[in-house]
Amino acid sequence: MANxxxxxxxxxxxxARGDGERVRIAVxxxxxxxxxxxxxxxxxxxTRAAPAAGRRRAATGMGLDLYICRCIANAHDGKIEVKSDERATVFTVDLPRFVACRR
Ligand SMILES: Nc1ncnc2c1ncn2[C@@H]1O[C@H](COP(=O)(O)OP(=O)(O)O)[C@@H](O)[C@H]1O
Ligand SMILES: [Mg+2]
Structure with missing residues:
Protein backbone atom coordinates (compact mmCIF):
# COMPACT_ATOMS: atom_id res chain seq x y z
CA MET A 1 0.00 0.00 0.00
CA ALA A 2 2.87 2.36 0.77
CA ASN A 3 4.30 1.60 -2.65
CA ALA A 16 -9.14 -8.88 0.01
CA ARG A 17 -10.83 -12.06 -1.14
CA GLY A 18 -10.79 -15.51 0.30
CA ASP A 19 -12.20 -18.93 -0.33
CA GLY A 20 -11.72 -22.24 1.41
CA GLU A 21 -8.22 -22.68 0.05
CA ARG A 22 -6.61 -19.31 -0.53
CA VAL A 23 -6.59 -15.66 0.51
CA ARG A 24 -5.69 -12.92 -1.98
CA ILE A 25 -4.94 -9.31 -1.19
CA ALA A 26 -4.68 -6.98 -4.18
CA VAL A 27 -3.47 -3.38 -4.12
CA THR A 47 15.77 -3.23 -7.45
CA ARG A 48 13.84 -0.18 -8.59
CA ALA A 49 12.11 0.38 -11.91
CA ALA A 50 13.01 3.45 -13.93
CA PRO A 51 11.24 6.49 -12.49
CA ALA A 52 8.25 7.53 -14.58
CA ALA A 53 6.57 10.88 -15.01
CA GLY A 54 3.41 11.39 -12.98
CA ARG A 55 4.55 9.55 -9.89
CA ARG A 56 3.54 11.06 -6.61
CA ARG A 57 7.01 11.31 -5.13
CA ALA A 58 10.57 10.91 -6.24
CA ALA A 59 11.87 7.35 -5.94
CA THR A 60 13.88 7.45 -2.75
CA GLY A 61 13.45 3.92 -1.43
CA MET A 62 16.12 1.27 -1.22
CA GLY A 63 14.33 -1.28 -3.36
CA LEU A 64 13.84 -3.77 -0.54
CA ASP A 65 10.09 -3.57 0.21
CA LEU A 66 8.94 -5.97 -2.49
CA TYR A 67 11.79 -8.34 -1.70
CA ILE A 68 10.67 -8.45 1.95
CA CYS A 69 7.04 -8.95 0.83
CA ARG A 70 8.17 -11.81 -1.42
CA CYS A 71 10.11 -13.44 1.43
CA ILE A 72 7.10 -13.20 3.76
CA ALA A 73 4.77 -14.59 1.08
CA ASN A 74 7.18 -17.42 0.26
CA ALA A 75 7.58 -18.26 3.95
CA HIS A 76 3.80 -18.84 4.04
CA ASP A 77 3.87 -20.94 0.85
CA GLY A 78 2.39 -17.99 -1.04
CA LYS A 79 3.48 -15.72 -3.84
CA ILE A 80 3.36 -12.13 -4.93
CA GLU A 81 2.39 -11.16 -8.48
CA VAL A 82 2.29 -7.89 -10.36
CA LYS A 83 0.41 -6.75 -13.44
CA SER A 84 0.91 -3.28 -14.80
CA ASP A 85 -0.60 -1.55 -17.82
CA GLU A 86 -2.12 1.80 -18.78
CA ARG A 87 -5.23 1.07 -16.70
CA ALA A 88 -3.63 0.03 -13.41
CA THR A 89 -0.73 -1.47 -11.53
CA VAL A 90 -1.90 -4.33 -9.35
CA PHE A 91 0.19 -6.21 -6.80
CA THR A 92 -1.45 -9.37 -5.51
CA VAL A 93 -0.35 -11.43 -2.52
CA ASP A 94 -1.72 -14.94 -2.83
CA LEU A 95 -1.55 -17.08 0.33
CA PRO A 96 -2.88 -20.49 1.26
CA ARG A 97 -5.49 -20.22 3.98
CA PHE A 98 -3.82 -23.08 5.80
CA VAL A 99 -0.09 -23.78 5.78
CA ALA A 100 1.18 -27.31 6.25
CA CYS A 101 3.27 -27.73 9.40
CA ARG A 102 7.00 -27.99 8.70
CA ARG A 103 9.15 -29.88 11.15
N1 LIG B 1 2.45 0.47 -6.90
C1 LIG B 1 3.50 0.70 -7.70
N2 LIG B 1 3.34 1.44 -8.84
C2 LIG B 1 4.39 1.66 -9.65
N3 LIG B 1 5.64 1.21 -9.44
C3 LIG B 1 5.85 0.47 -8.33
C4 LIG B 1 4.80 0.19 -7.40
N4 LIG B 1 5.32 -0.57 -6.40
C5 LIG B 1 6.62 -0.74 -6.69
N5 LIG B 1 6.94 -0.10 -7.84
C6 LIG B 1 8.27 -0.09 -8.49
O1 LIG B 1 8.99 -1.19 -7.95
C7 LIG B 1 10.23 -0.74 -7.42
C8 LIG B 1 10.63 -1.61 -6.26
O2 LIG B 1 9.74 -1.41 -5.17
P1 LIG B 1 10.24 -1.59 -3.69
O3 LIG B 1 10.88 -2.94 -3.57
O4 LIG B 1 9.11 -1.29 -2.80
O5 LIG B 1 11.40 -0.52 -3.54
P2 LIG B 1 11.34 1.04 -3.20
O6 LIG B 1 9.91 1.42 -2.89
O7 LIG B 1 12.24 1.18 -2.02
O8 LIG B 1 11.87 1.73 -4.44
C9 LIG B 1 9.97 0.73 -7.06
O9 LIG B 1 11.17 1.48 -7.02
C10 LIG B 1 9.07 1.16 -8.19
O10 LIG B 1 9.85 1.46 -9.34
MG1 LIG C 1 8.73 0.54 -1.66
Whole structure:
Protein backbone atom coordinates (compact mmCIF):
# COMPACT_ATOMS: atom_id res chain seq x y z
CA MET A 1 0.00 0.00 0.00
CA ALA A 2 2.87 2.36 0.77
CA ASN A 3 4.30 1.60 -2.65
CA UNK A 4 1.00 2.46 -4.32
CA UNK A 5 1.01 5.81 -2.52
CA UNK A 6 4.68 6.47 -3.23
CA UNK A 7 5.03 5.19 -6.77
CA UNK A 8 1.49 5.29 -8.16
CA UNK A 9 -1.10 7.93 -9.00
CA UNK A 10 -4.78 8.38 -8.28
CA UNK A 11 -6.90 6.35 -5.87
CA UNK A 12 -5.43 3.28 -4.21
CA UNK A 13 -7.77 0.29 -4.03
CA UNK A 14 -7.19 -2.59 -1.60
CA UNK A 15 -9.21 -5.73 -2.13
CA ALA A 16 -9.14 -8.88 0.01
CA ARG A 17 -10.83 -12.06 -1.14
CA GLY A 18 -10.79 -15.51 0.30
CA ASP A 19 -12.20 -18.93 -0.33
CA GLY A 20 -11.72 -22.24 1.41
CA GLU A 21 -8.22 -22.68 0.05
CA ARG A 22 -6.61 -19.31 -0.53
CA VAL A 23 -6.59 -15.66 0.51
CA ARG A 24 -5.69 -12.92 -1.98
CA ILE A 25 -4.94 -9.31 -1.19
CA ALA A 26 -4.68 -6.98 -4.18
CA VAL A 27 -3.47 -3.38 -4.12
CA UNK A 28 -4.22 -1.32 -7.24
CA UNK A 29 -3.13 2.14 -8.25
CA UNK A 30 -2.88 4.20 -11.42
CA UNK A 31 -0.02 6.04 -13.03
CA UNK A 32 2.56 5.14 -15.61
CA UNK A 33 2.82 1.40 -16.15
CA UNK A 34 5.94 -0.34 -14.87
CA UNK A 35 8.04 -1.27 -17.91
CA UNK A 36 7.36 -4.88 -18.89
CA UNK A 37 11.05 -5.79 -18.86
CA UNK A 38 11.34 -4.61 -15.23
CA UNK A 39 8.46 -6.75 -13.92
CA UNK A 40 10.19 -10.16 -13.61
CA UNK A 41 12.95 -8.81 -11.35
CA UNK A 42 10.98 -6.14 -9.50
CA UNK A 43 10.99 -8.02 -6.21
CA UNK A 44 14.72 -8.80 -6.34
CA UNK A 45 16.65 -7.02 -3.58
CA UNK A 46 17.81 -3.46 -4.24
CA THR A 47 15.77 -3.23 -7.45
CA ARG A 48 13.84 -0.18 -8.59
CA ALA A 49 12.11 0.38 -11.91
CA ALA A 50 13.01 3.45 -13.93
CA PRO A 51 11.24 6.49 -12.49
CA ALA A 52 8.25 7.53 -14.58
CA ALA A 53 6.57 10.88 -15.01
CA GLY A 54 3.41 11.39 -12.98
CA ARG A 55 4.55 9.55 -9.89
CA ARG A 56 3.54 11.06 -6.61
CA ARG A 57 7.01 11.31 -5.13
CA ALA A 58 10.57 10.91 -6.24
CA ALA A 59 11.87 7.35 -5.94
CA THR A 60 13.88 7.45 -2.75
CA GLY A 61 13.45 3.92 -1.43
CA MET A 62 16.12 1.27 -1.22
CA GLY A 63 14.33 -1.28 -3.36
CA LEU A 64 13.84 -3.77 -0.54
CA ASP A 65 10.09 -3.57 0.21
CA LEU A 66 8.94 -5.97 -2.49
CA TYR A 67 11.79 -8.34 -1.70
CA ILE A 68 10.67 -8.45 1.95
CA CYS A 69 7.04 -8.95 0.83
CA ARG A 70 8.17 -11.81 -1.42
CA CYS A 71 10.11 -13.44 1.43
CA ILE A 72 7.10 -13.20 3.76
CA ALA A 73 4.77 -14.59 1.08
CA ASN A 74 7.18 -17.42 0.26
CA ALA A 75 7.58 -18.26 3.95
CA HIS A 76 3.80 -18.84 4.04
CA ASP A 77 3.87 -20.94 0.85
CA GLY A 78 2.39 -17.99 -1.04
CA LYS A 79 3.48 -15.72 -3.84
CA ILE A 80 3.36 -12.13 -4.93
CA GLU A 81 2.39 -11.16 -8.48
CA VAL A 82 2.29 -7.89 -10.36
CA LYS A 83 0.41 -6.75 -13.44
CA SER A 84 0.91 -3.28 -14.80
CA ASP A 85 -0.60 -1.55 -17.82
CA GLU A 86 -2.12 1.80 -18.78
CA ARG A 87 -5.23 1.07 -16.70
CA ALA A 88 -3.63 0.03 -13.41
CA THR A 89 -0.73 -1.47 -11.53
CA VAL A 90 -1.90 -4.33 -9.35
CA PHE A 91 0.19 -6.21 -6.80
CA THR A 92 -1.45 -9.37 -5.51
CA VAL A 93 -0.35 -11.43 -2.52
CA ASP A 94 -1.72 -14.94 -2.83
CA LEU A 95 -1.55 -17.08 0.33
CA PRO A 96 -2.88 -20.49 1.26
CA ARG A 97 -5.49 -20.22 3.98
CA PHE A 98 -3.82 -23.08 5.80
CA VAL A 99 -0.09 -23.78 5.78
CA ALA A 100 1.18 -27.31 6.25
CA CYS A 101 3.27 -27.73 9.40
CA ARG A 102 7.00 -27.99 8.70
CA ARG A 103 9.15 -29.88 11.15
N1 LIG B 1 2.45 0.47 -6.90
C1 LIG B 1 3.50 0.70 -7.70
N2 LIG B 1 3.34 1.44 -8.84
C2 LIG B 1 4.39 1.66 -9.65
N3 LIG B 1 5.64 1.21 -9.44
C3 LIG B 1 5.85 0.47 -8.33
C4 LIG B 1 4.80 0.19 -7.40
N4 LIG B 1 5.32 -0.57 -6.40
C5 LIG B 1 6.62 -0.74 -6.69
N5 LIG B 1 6.94 -0.10 -7.84
C6 LIG B 1 8.27 -0.09 -8.49
O1 LIG B 1 8.99 -1.19 -7.95
C7 LIG B 1 10.23 -0.74 -7.42
C8 LIG B 1 10.63 -1.61 -6.26
O2 LIG B 1 9.74 -1.41 -5.17
P1 LIG B 1 10.24 -1.59 -3.69
O3 LIG B 1 10.88 -2.94 -3.57
O4 LIG B 1 9.11 -1.29 -2.80
O5 LIG B 1 11.40 -0.52 -3.54
P2 LIG B 1 11.34 1.04 -3.20
O6 LIG B 1 9.91 1.42 -2.89
O7 LIG B 1 12.24 1.18 -2.02
O8 LIG B 1 11.87 1.73 -4.44
C9 LIG B 1 9.97 0.73 -7.06
O9 LIG B 1 11.17 1.48 -7.02
C10 LIG B 1 9.07 1.16 -8.19
O10 LIG B 1 9.85 1.46 -9.34
MG1 LIG C 1 8.73 0.54 -1.66
Missing amino acids: AVQHGCGPVCVE SSGGQPIPADALPKLSDPL
